[in-house]
Amino acid sequence: AAKDAGRDRFHLHTLALDEAVQAEAEMRAMVERALREDRLLLHYQPIVSSAGMVLGVEALIRLQHPEKGVLPPAAFFSVLDHPRLARPVGRFVLETALHQGAIWHREGLALHMSVNISTCHLLDARFLDDLQEALIRHPDLPSEHIEIEITESAPLRDMAGAQTLLRACNRLGVRVALDDFGTGNASLTYLQQLPAHSIKIDQSFVRDMINDPDDLAIVAAVITASRMLGLKVIAEGVETADLAGLLTRMGCSHLQGYLFSTPLPPEDIPAWITSFCSIPRTEDASPPMDV
């Protein structure tokens, strides 16, 4: 009986593995097809300063599915870092985001454009060429207005390589943000070693900081460390005015979240900016949500 149970467990295990492999293959096929059929697109989520200015937007990928509509990256997340897909998807994202950023700049909207870079693409020997090519194609978007968002996994895999690469990006004028900060094993040393300009505090800490003193302490420490190192701090996942007020009082300079806006299709951004900026404000220093 024990042997039967073991065999059943083995059987269940391989089944689950098969299903995972199968799901991954289906996701890959879905994204490959979307790439070929031009059904990948970007939405843009505003990033605001705690004084109520619109600083820029983050480009976030979506997939237009023939039956299911517009899908967020949760539906194909693991594929974004797949060796065969990371570069083609990354090139699409760079080209589309810089193209859109250049259009806004020509229209007088000097928005910063934040672009997520997968670890696999970042560590690809051709990444710098891909970035440079996109910069050359869109000279109307100053490279100083472009920020690449990277996660901890690339530098943790190869710190020296990441340093060299990010310095090369800096030489092109491009800024670097450390995304999802606090979720991995990154330390303060790591912060000091990388030529970064911004830190994005992961939304898991932001969401729970009102109720969880540990998360509050982490957010406070990251804000303090960032300011000491001269880095911009962006809190992600800000959903309530209470949170925005608290983060602002704690010294967090930039905020992003549903309180201000969900990610929007590009055509909705100009109207959003107009409505956000026309909210009357009592003092410059007061955060927009207190009005």
Ligand code: C2E
């Ligand atoms: P991320 O870079 O940390 O992006 C922030 C995510 O948080 C976005 O999810 C955004 O819609 C969501 N978000 C923003 N504000 C709030 C809020 O107030 N509440 C909640 N609950 N969520 C909020 P999204 O668009 O689904 O993207 C998920 C992740 O997929 C991104 O996390 C990023 O890691 C990855 N991703 C998105 N676009 C790209 C891309 O173009 N390339 C690559 N390589 N990865 C991407």
Ligand code: MG
């Ligand atoms: Mg990001």
Ligand code: MG
């Ligand atoms: Mg993030």
Ligand code: MG
């Ligand atoms: Mg995240």
